[in-house]
Amino acid sequence: MVYEENTTDAVEMRHIISIILENEAGALSRVAGLFSARAYNIESLTVAPTDDPSLSRMTLVTSGTDEVVEQVCKQLNKLIDVVKLVNLTDDVHVERELILIKVQAENEQRDEVKRIVDIFHGQVIDMTDTTYIIEVTGDSEKIDAVLKALEHMTMLEVERSGQLGMCRGDKGMV
Amino acid sequence: MELTGAEIIIECLKAEDIDYVFGYPGGAVLHIYDAFYQQEEVQHILVRHEQGATHAADGYARSTGKPGVVLVTSGPGATNAVTGIATAYMDSIPMIVITGQVPSHLIGNDAFQEVDSVGITRPIVKHNFLIEDVKDIAMVFKKAFYVATTGRPGPVVIDIPKDITAEKTEFSYPSEINMRSYNPVVEVHTGQIKRAVDMMIGAERPMIYTGGGVILGNGSEQLRQMTRKLGFPITSTLMGLGAYPASDKQFVGMLGMHGTYEANMGMHHCDVLIAIGARFDDRVTGNLEKFCPGAKIIHVDVDPASISKNVKVDVPIVGEVVQVLEEFLAAIDKTKKTPNTAALKKWWNQIDEWRSQDCLKYDRDSEIIKPQFVLEKMFEITKGEAFVTSDVGQHQMFAAQYYGFDEPRRWINSGGLGTMGFGLPAAMGVQLAHPDDLVMCVTGEASIQMCIQELATCRQYDLPLKIINLNNRYMGMVRQWQEFFYEKRYAMSYMNALPDFVKLAESYGHVGIKVEKPADVVPALKEALSQKDRLVFLDFITDQEENVYPMIPAGAGLNEMILV
Ligand SMILES: Cc1ncc(C[n+]2csc(CCOP(=O)(O)OP(=O)(O)O)c2C)c(N)n1
Numbered sequence: 001m002v003y004e005e006n007t008t009d010a011v012e013m014r015h016i017i018s019i020i021l022e023n024e025a026g027a028l029s030r031v032a033g034l035f036s037a038r039a040y041n042i043e044s045l046t047v048a049p050t051d052d053p054s055l056s057r058m059t060l061v062t063s064g065t066d067e068v069v070e071q072v073c074k075q076l077n078k079l080i081d082v083v084k085l086v087n088l089t090d091d092v093h094v095e096r097e098l099i100l101i102k103v104q105a106e107n108e109q110r111d112e113v114k115r116i117v118d119i120f121h122g123q124v125i126d127m128t129d130t131t132y133i134i135e136v137t138g139d140s141e142k143i144d145a146v147l148k149a150l151e152h153m154t155m156l157e158v159e160r161s162g163q164l165g166m167c168r169g170d171k172g173m174v
Numbered sequence: 175m176e177l178t179g180a181e182i183i184i185e186c187l188k189a190e191d192i193d194y195v196f197g198y199p200g201g202a203v204l205h206i207y208d209a210f211y212q213q214e215e216v217q218h219i220l221v222r223h224e225q226g227a228t229h230a231a232d233g234y235a236r237s238t239g240k241p242g243v244v245l246v247t248s249g250p251g252a253t254n255a256v257t258g259i260a261t262a263y264m265d266s267i268p269m270i271v272i273t274g275q276v277p278s279h280l281i282g283n284d285a286f287q288e289v290d291s292v293g294i295t296r297p298i299v300k301h302n303f304l305i306e307d308v309k310d311i312a313m314v315f316k317k318a319f320y321v322a323t324t325g326r327p328g329p330v331v332i333d334i335p336k337d338i339t340a341e342k343t344e345f346s347y348p349s350e351i352n353m354r355s356y357n358p359v360v361e362v363h364t365g366q367i368k369r370a371v372d373m374m375i376g377a378e379r380p381m382i383y384t385g386g387g388v389i390l391g392n393g394s395e396q397l398r399q400m401t402r403k404l405g406f407p408i409t410s411t412l413m414g415l416g417a418y419p420a421s422d423k424q425f426v427g428m429l430g431m432h433g434t435y436e437a438n439m440g441m442h443h444c445d446v447l448i449a450i451g452a453r454f455d456d457r458v459t460g461n462l463e464k465f466c467p468g469a470k471i472i473h474v475d476v477d478p479a480s481i482s483k484n485v486k487v488d489v490p491i492v493g494e495v496v497q498v499l500e501e502f503l504a505a506i507d508k509t510k511k512t513p514n515t516a517a518l519k520k521w522w523n524q525i526d527e528w529r530s531q532d533c534l535k536y537d538r539d540s541e542i543i544k545p546q547f548v549l550e551k552m553f554e555i556t557k558g559e560a561f562v563t564s565d566v567g568q569h570q571m572f573a574a575q576y577y578g579f580d581e582p583r584r585w586i587n588s589g590g591l592g593t594m595g596f597g598l599p600a601a602m603g604v605q606l607a608h609p610d611d612l613v614m615c616v617t618g619e620a621s622i623q624m625c626i627q628e629l630a631t632c633r634q635y636d637l638p639l640k641i642i643n644l645n646n647r648y649m650g651m652v653r654q655w656q657e658f659f660y661e662k663r664y665a666m667s668y669m670n671a672l673p674d675f676v677k678l679a680e681s682y683g684h685v686g687i688k689v690e691k692p693a694d695v696v697p698a699l700k701e702a703l704s705q706k707d708r709l710v711f712l713d714f715i716t717d718q719e720e721n722v723y724p725m726i727p728a729g730a731g732l733n734e735m736i737l738v
Contacts, residue, residue, distance in 0.1 A: 022355055025304070026292060037297050067482070074479035080301040080321060083355040 010065045016165045019058040020084040027081040044162035061163050088165045095139045098161040104154035105132045116149050179308045179339040180209035186315035187216050189347040196227040200247025202274025205339040222627035226599035228258020233600030236586045238607045241268040248274040249287030259329050260298040264590025268327035277337040291333045300328030308341040316348045325358030326477040362493040370472045370489045371505040377446035378517035380406040386413030387451020391495035394582040409437035413589040420578030430458040431726050432571040435533035438732040449473045451495050454484040464731030474498045533724050542717045545644045549576035555699050560612040561604045565597035565621030568650035571722045573616040595624030605637045619645040629682040632709050640702050641711045646718050654721045679711035686711045
């Protein structure tokens with residue numbers, strides 16, 4: 001049987017994938033190149049060395065039908081630099097993203113921004129006479145909500161870190 | 175004792191038992207060439223274009239199962255090798271390509287003859303390395319050979335800056351290798367074996383469909399045993415020909431776009447499909463929506479990513495082909511289930527009826543040389559025992575259809591990438607690996623011109639190839655598509671200004687023979703074979719507008735073939 005497109009089992013879902021890979025020159029471009037070469041979606045990607053400096057951890061958010069995401073995972077696993085891969089979506093997990101926003105804040109806006117920041121348990125981490133830089137962490141829904149709350153104000157810069165994710169429970173990834 | 179990086183490279187090749195390296199020198203690899211000059215164990219074959227080096231190494235690898243090795247310089251040397259690397263990648267051929275690089279301190283400066291070889295080749299290799307320290311050379315080579323030859327094989331590129339080949343260090347070649355991120359050995363799932371065998375034994379209309387993976391994994395013997403034991407019909411992809419003997423009655427011919435009627439109809443109507451080392455390529459499946467509509471599918475492959483990529487599979491089995499087939503054999507022996515002989519008999523009757531269509535018939539009494547006739551005669555005269563390489567086009571399909579391969583690794587062609595220019599250099603690699611065997615290259619007048627310069631290499635190393643040029647004065651396969659789908663508007667597919675191939679062959683120091691009449695085909699072939707130590711270029715002037723049949727047009731199902 002072939003894959004049926006446009007049916008209900010072919011819905012595109014968001015997946016968050018955690019990857020441990022060799023911390024080597026070129027490893028990142030192998031992953032990124034795979035996504036462009038095979039026309040897979042990539043929504044966000046973060047990468048940095050782990051406590052073991054020879055390894056990096058990458059968190060990748062992609063979307064696609066189950067079949068496509070299964071292929072994505074298989075192709076990623078095939079990369080020689082990939083040590084371990086877990087599709088966090090299959091498990092109970094936590095997700096965090098950090099956002100920095102430089103927002104115009106003058107006169108009464110200054111209090112309003114402060115109030116919004118408090119509601120989202122964020123912080124003001126820098127200020128000038130006319131602006132604040134605020135920092136908020138949370139899952140992507142919360143980050144989206146912050147942006148929505150500030151929509152009517154003038155945001156001079158917005159920077160999101162991309163998702164980090166980790167499975168709940170007592171097991172480590174490697 | 176300390177050795178230079180260049181000397182270490184040679185030592186690594188010796189440690190890997192490499193007898194030939196195919197290459198072309200240049201500034202960035204001069205230290206390495208100097209090291210070659212000072213030893214005799216590893217022989218360097220000088221090609222005339224780096225594409226030729228990669229195809230030659232590829233032909234060597236396909237015909238032996240051992241990795242082919244290539245050495246080219248930085249910049250244009252590396253870019254010229256790209257087509258051959260991609261060709262090997264698409265067909266999963268083990269190959270090591272050493273590319274010179276500009277000196278370390280110049281990398282990134284747009285230095286003379288600098289290209290980002292690792293970046294350029296990344297999507298067409300199994301893996302690649304940039305060596306940054308002379309101390310890493312031995313380990314990188316060990317890893318490269320290990321990665322290239324295990325699991326699903328593939329080409330590996332090693333990029334080495336010039337300065338590193340001059341630096342010195344102690345050499346010792348690692349005897350073992352362990353890569354935490356690469357574990358090609360997989361345990362075969364016994365439960366899946368049982369499920370698969372139950373499904374096979376219960377089948378009423380089974381079909382075995384095998385691909386290049388059986389050849390790459392050396393599973394031909396086990397495949398034969400299993401197929402005979404089950405008594406099922408078996409078909410093969412273009413890449414898998416020879417794994418099961420073409421002369422055996424159970425073999426129903428090649429499947430796919432230019433496959434036989436019986437193979438494709440058998441695929442379409444089967445109820446259990448046993449796919450082994452094949453990847454459901456679009457040239458094989460035709461329209462996926464119409465593919466094997468009533469079949470349960472068992473798929474054996476060493477690469478998990480090949481499974482359920484294009485077609486949803488019912489019983490996936492990841493593993494080395496030999497191991498899986500041996501477990502199949504054991505499970506078949508043990509099972510208490512009995513095959514449905516009545517249903518199988520009916521199925522064979524159906525297949526024989528499709529077979530009686532004789533879909534490969536052609537006009538045998540033609541006044542003009544038919545390409546099929548040349549292949550058929552070539553098969554008869556060589557008793558099907560030659561190594562046959564091919565280029566890409568109609569002649570490739572005719573060779574696959576009319577030259578019956580009974581042994582694996584005899585049919586050498588570029589299936590995945592479809593690279594014109596492959597045939598001649600690939601044949602050089604085959605001939606070097608099998609100096610006493612007959613090696614023939616089936617080609618067309620367009621393809622042969624893409625790497626014609628390698629005739630000089632053949633002269634230099636006395637490679638007595640037999641080149642079968644099916645000269646239809648057209649890029650035949652392109653013309654066929656234009657005839658079928660563009661109302662005979664033959665845009666750019668006529669081969670104007672052809673050289674006199676006889677004179678061309680002669681000018682390179684070879685023998686050339688032009689053949690214009692059907693009656694001369696057999697004598698010419700015999701003459702060529704009798705010239706055992708000469709390269710003979712046979713230029714057959716063939717029917718200009720012959721087409722390859724049967725054919726499945728794009729978008730059609732396997733049951734919707736165009737017959738003659
Ligand atoms: C490098 C490359 N360029 C273009 C093509 C597209 N192509 C496929 S078959 C073909 C014609 C081949 O003509 P010829 O070698 O004369 O063989 P024939 O089909 O006539 O037997 C072409 C141009 C290709 N496969 N490879």
